[in-house]
Amino acid sequence: MSKEEKSNRVACVYVGHLQFRGRLLKEIAAMKSRGYECDVTLGDLQLKPANLDKLPFPVHPIEMRGKWGNGWLYFENFWFSIKAALHIAKTPPAIVYCFSIQALLTGVLVKLLCRNTKMVFDSNELFIECFQHPVKKLLWRPIQKFGAHFSDLIIHAERNRREYYLKKHGARSSRHEVLENFPPFRELSGPNKPKAEERIRVIYFGVLGKDRFTRELVSIFHELEEYDLDLVGYFGEKWVEDEVRETIANTEKTNVRLLPGVPQTELPKLLKDYHAGFAFYLNTNINNYYCAPNKVYDYLMNGLTVIANNYPGLNQVLEQGKLGVCVDEVTKESIDEALVRLGEECPWDQITEETRRSYSWD
Numbered sequence: 001m002s003k004e005e006k007s008n009r010v011a012c013v014y015v016g017h018l019q020f021r022g023r024l025l026k027e028i029a030a031m032k033s034r035g036y037e038c039d040v041t042l043g044d045l046q047l048k049p050a051n052l053d054k055l056p057f058p059v060h061p062i063e064m065r066g067k068w069g070n071g072w073l074y075f076e077n078f079w080f081s082i083k084a085a086l087h088i089a090k091t092p093p094a095i096v097y098c099f100s101i102q103a104l105l106t107g108v109l110v111k112l113l114c115r116n117t118k119m120v121f122d123s124n125e126l127f128i129e130c131f132q133h134p135v136k137k138l139l140w141r142p143i144q145k146f147g148a149h150f151s152d153l154i155i156h157a158e159r160n161r162r163e164y165y166l167k168k169h170g171a172r173s174s175r176h177e178v179l180e181n182f183p184p185f186r187e188l189s190g191p192n193k194p195k196a197e198e199r200i201r202v203i204y205f206g207v208l209g210k211d212r213f214t215r216e217l218v219s220i221f222h223e224l225e226e227y228d229l230d231l232v233g234y235f236g237e238k239w240v241e242d243e244v245r246e247t248i249a250n251t252e253k254t255n256v257r258l259l260p261g262v263p264q265t266e267l268p269k270l271l272k273d274y275h276a277g278f279a280f281y282l283n284t285n286i287n288n289y290y291c292a293p294n295k296v297y298d299y300l301m302n303g304l305t306v307i308a309n310n311y312p313g314l315n316q317v318l319e320q321g322k323l324g325v326c327v328d329e330v331t332k333e334s335i336d337e338a339l340v341r342l343g344e345e346c347p348w349d350q351i352t353e354e355t356r357r358s359y360s361w362d
Helices: 022-033 070-089 101-113 134-150 159-169 214-223 238-249 264-271 294-301 312-318 332-345 353-358
Strands: 009-016 037-044 059-063 095-099 118-123 153-156 175-178 201-208 228-235 256-259 276-279 305-309 324-327
Touching: 009 022, 009 070, 009 101, 022 037, 022 095, 022 118, 037 070, 037 101, 059 070, 070 101, 070 134, 095 101, 101 118, 101 134, 118 134, 134 159, 153 159, 159 175, 159 312, 201 214, 201 238, 201 264, 214 228, 214 238, 214 256, 214 332, 228 238, 238 256, 264 294, 276 294, 294 305, 294 312, 294 353, 305 312, 305 332, 312 324, 324 332
Parallel strands: 009 037, 009 095, 037 059, 095 118, 118 153, 153 175, 201 228, 201 276, 228 256, 276 305, 305 324
Antiparallel strands: none
């Protein structure tokens, strides 16, 4: 039997900030638990090897400076793909696991170099639809089509995204599966249901900014004084941060707080003090409309009900599952109505252990 036929190695490929890519880290942990030997060839934009040494699997970083802007990164990706494929092919893997569109070309080259290697493409986003600039769409579309043709398995993070991808981009010759962004299961004494006469405490955690309705939420809760809101995370735009901080500083209202973000491992400790969580995404593209948010399932896993946009996937989980409320727009009236509905419909009663297990990575 050849070295290739004996291999149980999964060679993962990723370009970006590996330490914060929770989905990939969960996938690697799951594969390792099934006996696969996993390593990552990384297009490293951070250049901090000390951080990579702390990860529980080998990492081979390949420097990608990107110092001439995002446009140059597209062309630098070709050079990365060649170097990454040559490195991986030294020990032919059973599977080359391409996380995101930037890793696809590497996977194709590995398949061409290693005849028995299977290729997996984790299309965790609708990447072409995420790109706002038409030139970026034009440049990346053939790479996605080319990579999908060589893929033995394509994984999607949300069911509607899978159906859209098949309709829009084809690749029906590949096998397509859905692997949602669920958190690991954790034991919980019960849901975070507010006691009688207790103020409902709401949290939003994650990226803060214009497309997460951060400014609107601050203004809304300054008017809805009977509820408390904490915004926990990091801003994507400096001008939004300045505006939000100034708004909070210039009011005597104390029911809205801005708090720093916490690592993913500390989420259970953070969320235990809240009753409900927000998950809002500005509908700027089909990827947002068919969103697959980690935070919705993190809220539910920790006993919180959820208020989110009335998008197909979110509606199916929250409204149809009676686990939360979906709103058509983010206004004072809609948020007030949603919070009143929580008190009347008591969705916390549906957050059972069985429900949480059904939305767990396990």
